[in-house]
Amino acid sequence: MEEVLENIFNGILDGDREMVKRNVQQALDASISPGVILTESMIAAMTEVGHRFEAGEYYVPEMLIAARAMKEGLAILKPYLKESDVKAPGRVAAGTVRGDLHDIGKNLVCMMLEGAGFEIVDLGTDVSPDKFVDAIQNRGANLIAMSALLTTTMPNMQVTIDAIKTAGLRDKVKIMIGGAPVTDNYARQIGADGYAPDASRAVALAKTLVA
Ligand code: B12
Incomplete structure (x- = not known):
């Protein structure tokens, strides 16, 4: 995985909002497609958060701060996602x-x-x-x-x-x-x-x- 995507992934797992925001912007500036940023780093991270939660390694607070970091990263990504065609499944x-x-x-x-x-x-x-x-x-x-x-x-x-x-x-x-x-x-x-x-x-x- 490219370093910037890895940083987003780890930033979400750690609930580090600044790291996530900075790296999402850097990924966009580096012309990485919004769909790739979303699926390969952000959704992948939330999936991992889910696994850790199910395994009893993460609790609700970790899940909440991860979700918040995700949300702030998403806010930056959202306008670009609309332009490209990542279709809403529902x-x-x-x-x-x-x-x-x-x-x-x-x-x-x-x-x-x-x-x-x-x-x-x-x-x-x-x-x-x-x-x-x-x-x-x-x-x-x-x-x-x-x-x-x-x-x-x-x-x-x-x-x-x-x-x-x-x-x-x-x-x-x-x-x-x-x-x-x-x-x-x-x-x-x-x-x-x-x-x-x-x-x-x-x-x-x-x-x-x-x-
Ligand atoms: C925080 C809290 C509050 C806060 C709510 C703040 C807020 N903005 O949400 C406040 C202080 C306002 C509150 C008030 C009350 N509360 Co309260 N509260 C809680 C507490 C401690 C945590 C709930 C929580 O946020 N959990 C964390 C989240 C992440 O978990 P979750 O909500 O379960 O959601 C997860 C899953 O359930 C699922 N999920 C949730 N929704 C959905 C929807 C879909 C579609 C799907 C698929 C999945 C899904 O996914 C979520 C993420 O993994 C619980 C205790 C507990 N452990 O549940 C009591 C609890 C729910 N409260 C309780 C009570 C009694 C009350 C009050 C009546 C107290 C009072 N006498 O005033 C009032 C009622 C107010 C009202 N009308 O709603 C009781 C309920 C008892 C019962 N069996 O009915 C509990 C269980 C505490 C207890 N042990 O007695 N409460």
């Missing part, structure tokens, strides 16, 4: 369900999806079923990502899916869910298309859902 409307204000996990999932090339419509927290419906109807979302951290707000995932069905939009979207109290079983029970336990596996799931 448009994801993501939100924490009604009554729930936890957004750290949802934000991580958004960052990782964005890193993987998805377009993100971030609906924020305390998102009503109507807002999810609106994102499908008017904002072109073909994938819904719902997060819940409270056992008391989990049922609002079911309420949201019912609202999507009532609006006649269920066959227009794939729906994935996650959050600490959520399980694969629960996803099946409420008629979601999938569940992932963490942000790196959320990306893998999203890719299979839109494939």
Whole structure:
């Protein structure tokens, strides 16, 4: 791997934002294609972060600072990605369900999806079923990502899916869910298309859902 790409890769693993920003700019100045920068250094690094997390070598704080460094690097890369043709595999409307204000996990999932090339419509927290419906109807979302951290707000995932069905939009979207109290079983029970336990596996799931 070229040194500048290696620096981006290591910068993300270390959560070193300045190193990432500087080297992304240097890579662009050296006319390395944005797609190569994205896939070979940045997404590769986030994949490695995911592996280290699954192996118990990284914890949430490491994952968060890595994701933040990734996000700052992405901000520099983003305008160039639009010019070149790294195609977005899908448009994801993501939100924490009604009554729930936890957004750290949802934000991580958004960052990782964005890193993987998805377009993100971030609906924020305390998102009503109507807002999810609106994102499908008017904002072109073909994938819904719902997060819940409270056992008391989990049922609002079911309420949201019912609202999507009532609006006649269920066959227009794939729906994935996650959050600490959520399980694969629960996803099946409420008629979601999938569940992932963490942000790196959320990306893998999203890719299979839109494939
Ligand atoms: C931080 C935190 C808060 C912060 C939230 C800040 C913020 N901006 O998010 C604050 C202080 C606001 C808060 C408030 C409350 N909290 Co709180 N909070 C937490 C805490 C400590 C960490 C959550 C977190 O960020 N984890 C780190 C992230 C990275 O992990 P994650 O969210 O699970 O996300 C990962 C996966 O789940 C997955 N994922 C997440 N979303 C999605 C979505 C999709 C589509 C997919 C595929 C995957 C996915 O990927 C993520 C990355 O790997 C948890 C304890 C815990 N360990 O979970 C309690 C916890 C969730 N809170 C709890 C409670 C009770 C509350 C309050 C009710 C407390 C109170 N009495 O006021 C309020 C509720 C406020 C509300 N209406 O939402 C309880 C919930 C109990 C329960 N079973 O319902 C917990 C479990 C603490 C506990 N042990 O009692 N909380």
